[in-house]
Amino acid sequence: MLFKWFRYICVANNQNGQIEHSFELQILNNSAPLIVDSPESKVVNPxxxxxxxxxxxxxPPPSIKWYFNGMEISYDDLHVELTQRDNELTIIHATREDEGVYQCIARNVLGMASADATLKVYLPNQQALDESLTNQILKNIVKEAKENVDRAINQSKSTINNGEMSPWEFMKMFKFNVPQNAALTKAREIYEQSLLLVQKYVRDGLKFPVYQLPTNFSFESILAVSNIQTIMELSGCVTGPFRNPCTDMCLYTKYRTYDGQCNNMEHQFWGVAQTPFRRNLPPIYENGFNTPVGWNPEKLYFGFKKPNPRLVSMKIISTEEITPHFGYTAMMKQWGQFLGTSSELVNAKPYSQTAPGLARQTYMKGAICNRTCENLDPCYNVPMPSEDPRMQGE
Known part of the structure; x- marks a missing residue:
């Protein structure tokens, strides 16, 4: 950085004496941006x-913006992370959708500079996979996924409708009360079930070398973007609500909208119905896509298996003696849970953010969730330890 130093001295004197004060002035030479550390092209696994x-x-110090295939990358994109000064761009889980050219542009009042890098997501036998997944194959896969989901939902409905019901079983009926929310959840489950069937098709039909894949791999990350779009369309997935331009200020300054759009004119899409919540921390899935941590009980984390959640509750946060509270009963907790979860299902509106689970039967095998120990979509069971008090009472 080029600059010049100047020293100034201020002198004041009269008949009684003299006093002086000095100061220094640094003048910087302005300069246009110069990229000193360029992004490097990468080839990565899914x-x-x-x-x-x-x-x-x-x-002056330049500001940096990132672009992907010519489009500016926004802070609202939950798939990527930008550092505070935008010096680093991190893609949390790379998929084929992320393949392309990444460009950083540095700007100040004197000009701009840019640097490019390309990202390639590599997978062995990728061409064979793309050629095998024709539109007809994808249609057959989604058709089978729909049949599996419909069968599980219908079996769950018939189970609820037969015989006497406990209050908890009665509450489950409200999941099917609002068709719009049920359709949204059903589309999501068909989409995820389709990806599982694609995985089965690839492993059984193509003898795909899955042992070469990373542990956080999901089949969504290796499918072509066109295949993902086809599965989403056939599943009935929606891209989200139509974005209101919020131009009718006479209306929006007086009234709040039912779906949350235009209520916050500075951030018009914050809190809008049927849009994903923004997370303080990125989600952690065992396969990088949709399975929770602990789905595979044999998987090691930092060299150890995940403990049984029920065992953690018993050993760490349990108590041998329950002491009463001077002002509250357990009903306070139950009421809070009712307001936070159950009533959200009961009162779910077409514009609600809730997408409740519908089926209690597994999609592929038809087993009932609380009658199998396997983790089969959509069932995630917690085995009961032999020393669990609930087991001893049965």
């Missing part, structure tokens, strides 16, 4: 985390 670095010098 599901890997990718970081691009871009640093620039200049005076």
């Amino acid at each position: 599901g890997e985390q990718v970081t691009f670095v871009c640093r620039a010098a200049g005076q």
